[in-house]
Amino acid sequence: MEISFNQKIVLITGASRGIGKAAAQAFAGSGATVIIHYHQNKQAATYVLNSLQGIDHSIAQADLAITDDLVTMVTQVISRYNRIDILVNNAGIYEEKDMIGMDFNEFMNYWDETIRVNLTGPAILSNLVAREMKKTGGGRIVNITSRGAFRGEPDAWAYGASKAGLNATGQSMAKAIAKYGIYVYTLAPGFVETDMSAPCLKAERREEIINQSPLNRIAQPQEIANAILMLAAEGNEYLTGCILDINGASYLRS
Secondary structure: OOOOOOOOEEEEOOOOOHHHHHHHHHHHHOOOEEEEEEOOOHHHHHHHHHHOOOOOOEEEEOOOOOHHHHHHHHHHHHHHHOOOOEEEEOOOOOOOOOOOOOOHHHHHHHHHHHHHHHHHHHHHHHHHHHHHHHHHOOEEEEEEOOOHHHHOOOOOHHHHHHHHHHHHHHHHHHHHHHHHOEEEEEEEEOOEOOOOOHHHHOHHHHHHHHOOOOOOOOEOHHHHHHHHHHHHOOOOHHHOOOEEEEOOOOOOOO
């Protein structure tokens, strides 16, 4: 299967660093025009923009927790490019807490923010983009979730719940919109060497996390990006609705 994204318009959330950055560079290297979404760090997003092969890429700011931001971002992208062919829902937040030891109001704020950013925002954005894809004859949506959706996250309840919810949202969308030529795929990584996971990969925990995989290492962002491109490529339509584990056999399910 030849993977080429010539003349494809790709919107990637959280693309100023980590998996999103690697995916942006990989898509651009395969011929796509990439929109790099960021929340706060415009400087990092601009750095990624300047690193991309090809021309006519751009950056787009939005807070995933604010619906109006998402509407504005999609409107601006459509105004400039006329369509979105591929959406990668990559952005997310992860924070470990003592769930019953913390202040209850703090717990509620943590829960609400995580669900808004990791689940509600991607669901709204997927709906907005799917409406545009329907007008132009189809497209692909790739959601980045987590093995934590399956194994549980004792120190990050909202994260586990949000990723499980995004798994279910993607499967529901896959059944609902395949008739419009829109295909939905999900990747569920384990630990990846990114800024977000860095606090969990400090010396005292790193060896234990590495030993969870028989490969005896942690995934690199490029490995996840490679899988994103594989799913987003033409010829994988019958994979719609899939949830693909990518965790180095650190957590196996059947």
